[in-house]
Amino acid sequence: MRPVSGERKTRKRPLSGTGFAPFIIRRLLTSIILVFGVTFIAFSITQLVPGDPVAANLGQSAYSDPEIVAAFEKEFGLDQPVPVQYYKYVTNLLQGDLGVSLSSKRPVAEDLKEYFPATLEIALIAVLLALVVGLLLGIISAVTRDRLADQIIRVFSLTGVSMPAFWTALTAFYIFFFVLGWAPGTGRLEPGGEAPPTVTGLFTIDALIAGDFSTFRQAFSYLLLPAVVLAIYAIGVLTRFTRASMLEILGNDYVRAARAKGLPEFTVIRRHVLRPALLSIITVAGVAFSSLLAGSVLVENVFSWPGLGQYAYRAAVGLDLPGIMGVSMVVATVYITMNLIVDILYRIIDPQMKDSA
Amino acid sequence: MSAILKKFKRSKSANSIWRQPLAVVGIVIILTWTILAVFAPWIAPYDPNAQDADKFLTPSAQHWMGTDELNRDIWSRIIYGARISLPYSLLLVFLSATLGSIIGAISGYAGGKVDSFLMRVTDVFFAFPGIVLAMAVAAALGPQIRNAVIAVTIVAWPVYARLVRGLILNAKQNDYVTASALLGSSALRTMVVDLRPNLSGPVFVLASLEVGNALLLLSGLSFLGLGAQPPAAEWGSMVSMGAVNFDRWWVGLFPGLAILTAVLAFNFIGDSLRDALDPRTAKALRD
Numbered sequence: 001m002r003p004v005s006g007e008r009k010t011r012k013r014p015l016s017g018t019g020f021a022p023f024i025i026r027r028l029l030t031s032i033i034l035v036f037g038v039t040f041i042a043f044s045i046t047q048l049v050p051g052d053p054v055a056a057n058l059g060q061s062a063y064s065d066p067e068i069v070a071a072f073e074k075e076f077g078l079d080q081p082v083p084v085q086y087y088k089y090v091t092n093l094l095q096g097d098l099g100v101s102l103s104s105k106r107p108v109a110e111d112l113k114e115y116f117p118a119t120l121e122i123a124l125i126a127v128l129l130a131l132v133v134g135l136l137l138g139i140i141s142a143v144t145r146d147r148l149a150d151q152i153i154r155v156f157s158l159t160g161v162s163m164p165a166f167w168t169a170l171t172a173f174y175i176f177f178f179v180l181g182w183a184p185g186t187g188r189l190e191p192g193g194e195a196p197p198t199v200t201g202l203f204t205i206d207a208l209i210a211g212d213f214s215t216f217r218q219a220f221s222y223l224l225l226p227a228v229v230l231a232i233y234a235i236g237v238l239t240r241f242t243r244a245s246m247l248e249i250l251g252n253d254y255v256r257a258a259r260a261k262g263l264p265e266f267t268v269i270r271r272h273v274l275r276p277a278l279l280s281i282i283t284v285a286g287v288a289f290s291s292l293l294a295g296s297v298l299v300e301n302v303f304s305w306p307g308l309g310q311y312a313y314r315a316a317v318g319l320d321l322p323g324i325m326g327v328s329m330v331v332a333t334v335y336i337t338m339n340l341i342v343d344i345l346y347r348i349i350d351p352q353m354k355d356s357a
Numbered sequence: 358m359s360a361i362l363k364k365f366k367r368s369k370s371a372n373s374i375w376r377q378p379l380a381v382v383g384i385v386i387i388l389t390w391t392i393l394a395v396f397a398p399w400i401a402p403y404d405p406n407a408q409d410a411d412k413f414l415t416p417s418a419q420h421w422m423g424t425d426e427l428n429r430d431i432w433s434r435i436i437y438g439a440r441i442s443l444p445y446s447l448l449l450v451f452l453s454a455t456l457g458s459i460i461g462a463i464s465g466y467a468g469g470k471v472d473s474f475l476m477r478v479t480d481v482f483f484a485f486p487g488i489v490l491a492m493a494v495a496a497a498l499g500p501q502i503r504n505a506v507i508a509v510t511i512v513a514w515p516v517y518a519r520l521v522r523g524l525i526l527n528a529k530q531n532d533y534v535t536a537s538a539l540l541g542s543s544a545l546r547t548m549v550v551d552l553r554p555n556l557s558g559p560v561f562v563l564a565s566l567e568v569g570n571a572l573l574l575l576s577g578l579s580f581l582g583l584g585a586q587p588p589a590a591e592w593g594s595m596v597s598m599g600a601v602n603f604d605r606w607w608v609g610l611f612p613g614l615a616i617l618t619a620v621l622a623f624n625f626i627g628d629s630l631r632d633a634l635d636p637r638t639a640k641a642l643r644d
Binding site: 033034035037038040041042045046154155158159161162163164165166167168170171173174178290293294295297298301302312313315316317318319324327328331332335336 | 483
C-alpha cells in the first residue's frame with residue numbers, strides 16, 4: 001500500500017500525517033494506551049467496591065487466625081498500599097507476568113493459556129456461523145423489504161437478540177441431549193477422554209494435527225451445541241445490521257443509475273450494494289466476536305465448558321483480582337485488536353477514507 | 358364526528374408508531390406484564406413462596422406451569438417475578454442513561470482536553486467485557502438485586518455518553534446557542550435550556566432499545582446467583598433452578614419464556630420507535 005500523503009504535510013505534529021505509516025503507529029499507540037486504561041479501570045473498580053478477597057479465599061477457621069491472614073496478604077501483596085499494588089501489577093505486566101490467581105494459586109497467564117482456547121474454539125465457530133447465516137438472512141431481508149420474507153426474518157432476528165443465552169443453552173441441552181440424545185453432553189470431551197497433544201489448545205485443530213480423527217469427531221460433537229447457542233445472538237445482530245446497512249445503500253442514486261442502465265438485479269445487489277455494505281458489516285462482526293467471548297460466561301455455565309467464561313465467573317465470585325484483571329485484559333485486547341484490524345482493513349480497501357481518530 | 362376522526366387519523370404521520378404492528382404487539386405484551394405485576398396478589402393463584410404443593414408436579418389444571426423443587430407454584434412465582442424484573446430493568450436504564458448523558462454532555466460541551474479525556478475513558482469501557490466487570494462488582498458488593506443494578510449501570514453508560522456527546526457537538530453549532538452564550542447564559546443554563554431539547558428524542562429511543570438488554574443482563578446475573586437471592590421469585594434465578602433439574606423441563610422453560618416475551622416486547626417497541634422517528638435520529642443512533 002503506497003502512503004497517501006501530500007496535502008497536509010504542513011502540520012507540525014509528527015504523527016498527525018495522513019500517510020499509512022503514521023496512521024498505523026498512531027492507532028497502535030492508542031491501542032496500547034487503551035489496554036492500560038482497561039487495567040486501570042479494572043483495578044480501581046475492584047478496589048473501590050467493598051469486599052474482602054482474603055475472606056473470600058480463606059476458609060472460616062483460617063480467616064479467624066491473624067497469622068494466616070497476614071501470611072496470605074503478604075504472599076499476594078495485599079498488605080501493600082493500593083498504588084504500590086497497581087504499580088507492581090503494571091511493571092509485572094510489561095514483563096508478561098499477570099500475577100498469581102488468588103483462587104487457583106497458579107499464575108494467571110497459565111490459567112488463561114488453558115481456558116482461553118476452549119472459549120476461542122466455540123467463539124470462532126459461532127462467529128463463522130453468524131457471518132454466513134446473518135449475511136444471508138440480512139441480504140434476503142433487505143432485498144424483499146416489507147414483504148413476507150422480510151417480516152419473518154425481522155421477527156426471527158429480533159427473537160435471536162431477545163433470547164436469554166442461559167435459557168437458550170438450557171433448552172437446547174434438554175432437547176438435544178435429554179430428549180433426542182443427539183448431543184453428547186457437557187464438557188469438551190467424554191469423561192476420561194484424552195485431550196490431543198497441545199499445539200493450539202483448540203482440541204479440533206490439535207486432533208487434526210495429530211492425525212487423530214476419532215478425537216476430532218468427538219471434540220467437534222461436543223463443541224457444536226454450545227457454539228450454535230452462542231451464535232444465535234450474533235446471528236440476530238448481524239442480520240439486523242446487514243439489512244439496515246444494505247437498505248441505506250439501496251436508497252443511493254448510483255444504485256438507481258445501475259438499475260437504469262439495465263444491469264441485472266443480482267449484479268446491482270452484489271456489486272453496488274453488498275460490496276460497500278461489507279465494510280461496516282466487517283466492523284460489526286469484529287465487535288460481535290469479542291462480545292461472544294464475554295457472552296460465553298452464561299453459555300459455558302450451562303454446558304460446563306471449561307473456558308474463559310467459567311474462569312471469569314470463578315474469579316469474580318472469589319474476588320480474585322489478578323484473575324478478573326487477566327480475563328478483562330484478554331477480552332479487551334481481543335476487542336482492541338479487532339478494531340485495529342478493521343481500521344487497517346478500511347484504509348486498505350478504501351484509501352479515500354482519511355483517518356479521523 | 359367521523360370527519361374529525363378521519364382528519365385526526367390522517368394528521369398522524371404515515372410512520373407513526375401505532376401504524377407498526379410489531380410496536381402494538383410489544384405494547385400489549387408489556388401492558389399485560391405490567392397488569393400482572395401490579396395486581397399480582399389478586400391474579401396469582403397461589404402464594405409465590407408457599408410450599409404447599411408437591412415437589413416437581415408437571416403442568417396441570419391446578420398448577421398451570423407445574424411446581425418447582427421446593428413445592429412452589431411456578432406460574433404464581435412468574436407473576437410475582439414481573440415485580441422484580443420489569444421495574445429494576447427500567448431503573449437500570451434510567452440510571453445509566455442519566456449517568457451517560459451527563460458525562461457525554463460535559464464532554465461535548467467542554468471540548469478540548471476534557472472531551473478527549475472523557476472519550477478515552479468511554480473507549481476503555483467499551484473495550485471492557487461488560488459482564489465480567491458486572492460480575493466482579495456484583496460479587497464484591499454482595500449478591501443482591503440492588504447491587505446487580507449498580508454493577509450493570511457501571512458498564513452500561515458509555516453508549517449514552519457517546520450519543521449525547523455527538524448530539525451536543527452538532528447542536529452547539531446552531532446560532533441560537535452562540536446567541537444565548539453571548540447574552541451571558543451560564544454553561545449549565547445553555548446546556549439545560551438550549552441544548553437539552555436536542556437530546557431527549559434520541560436518548561429516549563436509545564434507552565427504549567436498551568431496556569431489553571438491561572433485562573437480559575440483570576436476569577443473567579441472577580441466573581449466576583449474583584442478583585436477586587432466594588426465596589425471591591426472579592425469572593433469572595428461577596431458570597437457574599431449572600438448570601440444576603434440567604430433566605424437569607417446565608422448571609426452567611416457563612421463567613425463560615417470561616424473560617423472552619418481555620425482552621422481545623421491549624425490542625419491538627424500541628425498534629419501531631427508532632423507525633418512526635426522523636431519519637436523522639435513526640442515523641445518530643446507528644453511528
